[in-house]
Amino acid sequence: MKQQPSVKEQSLKPAVAKQLTKAAVVEAQLDDRIWLALDAASEKKALNSVVLDLRDIASFTDYFVITSGTNERQVQAISDEVVDKLKKAGTPVNRVEGYKSAEWILLDYGDFVMHIFAEKSRAFYDLERLWRESKRVELPREVAPGTGSSLRSES
Numbered sequence: 001m002k003q004q005p006s007v008k009e010q011s012l013k014p015a016v017a018k019q020l021t022k023a024a025v026v027e028a029q030l031d032d033r034i035w036l037a038l039d040a041a042s043e044k045k046a047l048n049s050v051v052l053d054l055r056d057i058a059s060f061t062d063y064f065v066i067t068s069g070t071n072e073r074q075v076q077a078i079s080d081e082v083v084d085k086l087k088k089a090g091t092p093v094n095r096v097e098g099y100k101s102a103e104w105i106l107l108d109y110g111d112f113v114m115h116i117f118a119e120k121s122r123a124f125y126d127l128e129r130l131w132r133e134s135k136r137v138e139l140p141r142e143v144a145p146g147t148g149s150s151l152r153s154e155s
Helices: 007-012 013-025 032-043 072-089 119-125
Strands: 049-055 063-069 096-099 105-108 111-117 135-137
Touching: 032 049, 032 063, 032 072, 032 111, 063 072, 063 119, 072 105, 072 111, 105 119, 111 119
Parallel strands: 063 111
Antiparallel strands: 049 063, 049 135, 096 105, 105 111
């Protein structure tokens, strides 16, 4: 049986540690549909994507995927892209809530629920705080960019 590398070994070989972290922490926990939803949201410049693992504390779903947009149109565009990509992959959405107001769009896929918020609504409802007993799934930086400027810096 292969043992996990020590902290010292990981610091000496960061590429191996990074590879192990992604394989053990992220990919083992999420199926392809969640990755596809995150990718679709990322394509529409979604901000602060988070995945909460609710398997130990809730019976109605396994994961919450939470992300934000800066305005109504972007929130709707993120929702449209997620629904379209997952439908093309053979996973139609079970239920959509809040699309017209676009303050908080909920996409129910059964074993995961995607919440797409306008920034103010996300701060107000604060699902991460309400579900703080859940495990937060570590995501690669390119999938969960911060709230920095969308303008690219020129070199």
